[in-house]
Amino acid sequence: MSTYLVPVDFSKTAEHAAKYAARLSYAMANSKIILLNAYYVSEYESILPTPDMVITTEEHIADEISRRNKALEKLKLKLLEINADADIEISLTRQTILRSIIDRINREKIDLIIIGSNGKKAKEESDIGSNAIKISKSSPVPVLVVPPKxxxxxxxxxxxxxxxxxxKEVIPMQALKNILSKHSLNLQVLNIDAGHKVNSEEEHFLHDMxxxxxxTYHYSSHPDTIKGIVKFAKSEGAQLIIALPKKYSFFESLLHESVSQKLTIKSHVPVLLLKD
Structure with missing residues (x-):
């Protein structure tokens, strides 16, 4: 069974990612979706009033938990309209979203985290979308970032x-094999540093791995790396871009919010951040 963890905050961005997960589960037999919402109330919030002079009481917390559970059930019904046979679990935690994700990963095998990315013109920004890069830094499993469009x-x-x-250090072979073994993919390898001399030994290692x-292998000389990747993916009709955010890799910079946000916003297809 493939298990997809979808953090949600009830924004349009998160709902878009959840619907993507539902369509993916329809295509992939024997899969499960976990809709995860985190409602964290700090100690200070329970002591100090909010700017509008409201103190977060136990009664207020209970009401908010009830409201969020109803919202999760409503979202689940929307996903069942997409895939009536989907195995969907709803989960509400009282920890931060990052802690909730890591705890869930530690408790069971999660194959993929699916997160929506905020767009430049998003009318309703998602807190989870804003923290997509922070989540991908901490997650031991692949993170699929779904752009708004x-x-x-x-x-x-x-x-x-x-x-x-x-x-050898950069390519996470086991993680890559896990993905490619589940999909019959036409893999296009793009050298995004073609302006520099290619090390023939490194190229041989890559071909062998x-x-x-x-x-098939391609070489990009586009002066803007992000635009070069997106342009190539569009010209090839690709449905996915795989990035390798790992030490020594160019894509280590994808863990810097400004660069990765550019890629996920400008990309017309989802971006998979793949790590061992």
């Missing part, structure tokens, strides 16, 4: 972007 398509072609440097997936 990205809609589910059967994943037939994926772009794996890397800089052909220290490939990925030979079981029969990828």
């Amino acid at each position: 990205a809609h589910y398509e059967s994943i037939r072609k994926a772009v794996l972007a890397c800089d052909f440097k220290k490939v 990925l030979k079981d997936f029969s990828p």
Whole structure:
């Protein structure tokens, strides 16, 4: 069974990601969706009044928990309209969202975290979308970031972007195999550092590591790396971009919020942050 963890805060962004997960579960047999909402009240909130002079009492907390559980049930019903046979669990925790995600991962096998990305023109910004990069930094499992305009398509072609440097340290082979073994993908490997001389030894290592997936290799000389990746993915008709945010990799910079937000906002397809 594939289990998808979808953190939600009842924003349009989070609902969009949840609907993507429902469509993915429809395409993937024997899968489960966990809708996770975190309601954390700090010690200070229970002592000090809010700016409008309201103190968070136990009664207020109980009412808010009831409201959130009803909202989770409502969202679950929306997802069941997409996939009537979906196995959907709702979960409300009293910890921070990051702690809630890590605790859930520690308790059971989670295959993928699906998060919505806030767009530049988002009318309603999601707190979870704003923290997508922080979550991807801490998560030991892959994180799929779904841009605002990205809609589910059967994943037939994926772009794996890397800089052909220290490939043995950079390519998370086990995580990559886990993804590729579940999808019959046409893998396009894009060298995003083609303006520099390619190390033939590193290139040989990469070809040898990925030979079981029969990828095709391409080279980008676009002056803007992010635009180059997005333009290539669009020209190839890819349904997924795979990024490798790991030490020594160019994509280590994807864990810097400004760069990764550019990629997830400008990309027309979901971006998979893949780590070992």
